[in-house]
Amino acid sequence: MxxxxxxxxxxxxxxxxxxxxxxxxxxxxxxxxxxxxxxxxxxxxxxxxxxxxxxxxxxxxxxxxxxxxxxxxxxxxxxxxxxxxxxxxxxxxxxxxxxxxxxxxxxxxNPIPVQYFIPYSVLSRHVLKLKEEVKIMKSKTVFVQVVERPKRKAIIKRGIKAKSYFPYCEEVGCDVWGILASIPDALYEPAGFWLPKHLVKPNTSEYVQGVEINLDYHQQIPDDFDVVELDACQMMIFQGEPYDDVNFMQEIGVIQDHIAVFDPKLYGYEWDDKHPSFQLEPQSHRGYIEAKPVKKI
The missing domain is CATH 1.10.10.60 (Homeodomain-like)
Known part of the structure; x- marks a missing residue:
């Protein structure tokens, strides 16, 4: 250790x-x-x-x-x-x-998708193995906003049974991100997605990694990746405070715990399970970001 x-x-x-x-x-x-x-x-x-x-x-x-x-x-x-x-x-x-x-x-x-080298920070990779106790602030500010997502497609790499990031890496490997980051003309940065039931193929995972693209995207798709079509929707974005790299798992927990008890009806919305949820790569300078689909009541 x-x-x-x-x-x-x-x-x-x-x-x-x-x-x-x-x-x-x-x-x-x-x-x-x-x-x-x-x-x-x-x-x-x-x-x-x-x-x-x-x-x-x-x-x-x-x-x-x-x-x-x-x-x-x-x-x-x-x-x-x-x-x-x-x-x-x-x-x-x-x-x-x-x-x-x-x-x-x-x-x-012709910048085709290739395997970019995107290493994990050692603090992110090994923090779960640390036996030292990390102190967490008693209260955290979580910034919440609703954004529009247009009708679009996503290039995704499916797993087998994974419902979260670490089991997905065990099934697929941790180098998918490098390929996703190389895909030209992506709408947004790569993300981890929790797919709704209708987008999950038999014997494949709920959790996938992917990147969103325009509907008219016609460039090369990496081998063993799928393309799915995503309908227009509203996403409720939850963003935490900037943090120290060593605390990244705790910061993910803060946001996920906040989402678990959050009631969107207080703001005139309800959860919409017909669309994917997603998480962005934890980056300490901007805070951890996760998003869930919502619809107006």
């Missing part, structure tokens, strides 16, 4: 890498960031992320490069390779092609 100090050290490394992808990153620098020796820094990082430190940096750079090419069609491949610290254009092309199964030139022209 790793200590909170070790988890924080690797989290600091992850944050540093994420903020310096276009700069030289050395083991000496990361050692200073972590507060450990270079050899211990490498070993601890591998233990907590299951990734070699510099393989991790390379995959982060390649994914960021792919995102740049997806949105900037006119930028030259050679400039991209230099921006992400690849010494040679050919080396970048080989690394990109090996990682994503398509050359940079072809991807820039």
């Amino acid at each position: 790793k200590s909170i100090e070790q988890l924080n050290a690797v989290q600091k490394i992850q944050d540093y890498i994420n903020n310096h992808l276009n700069e030289e990153i050395t083991l000496k620098t990361l050692s200073r960031v972590s507060g450990y020796s270079p050899s211990h820094t490498e070993r601890l990082f591998k233990e907590l992320t299951d990734q070699n430190l510099f393989d991790y940096i390379r995959l982060m750079r390649l994914t960021d490069a792919a995102k740049t090419m997806r949105h900037k069609k006119k930028i030259k491949i050679i400039d991209i390779s230099l921006n992400y610290l690849f010494d040679y254009h050919e080396g970048f092309t080989r690394a990109f092609s090996k990682t994503f199964g398509v050359s940079p030139k072809k991807y820039q022209k």
Whole structure:
């Protein structure tokens, strides 16, 4: 069991890498960031992320490069390779092609869904294993609003029996998010969905991960993913306060407990189980967000 100090050290490394992808990153620098020796820094990082430190940096750079090419069609491949610290254009092309199964030139022209590298923060991944007690504020502010969702489609990856995130990861794996994040022209960010009964296929899960797209979306769909049509609806959004990463499970509990006792009739609505509910990726700076469909009474 790793200590909170070790988890924080690797989290600091992850944050540093994420903020310096276009700069030289050395083991000496990361050692200073972590507060450990270079050899211990490498070993601890591998233990907590299951990734070699510099393989991790390379995959982060390649994914960021792919995102740049997806949105900037006119930028030259050679400039991209230099921006992400690849010494040679050919080396970048080989690394990109090996990682994503398509050359940079072809991807820039037609950004098909690929497997982006989107690592989990070590605090989020290991917090459930911590035996240390985490104090929670006695009261939390939950911001609630109702938004309109148009008629649309969703690209989803089904599980087997899962009704929540962790069982879904055990059934499907935790790398679905990387593919979803690469899908071009998505309406919103990827989400975890609880499907209504009519959208659940036999022997598949209620909980899925997916991304919403326009009705006229005709680009490539990733293998083993489904497309479902979603009717227009109203969603009641529940958003918590910003929090420390180590507290993310408690923050999810705060919102879900709030929803469990929330009475939408007080505001002229009732729950509408004909549409999916969803949760967004927990991000500490914005608070945890979950949404349930409602309709006017």
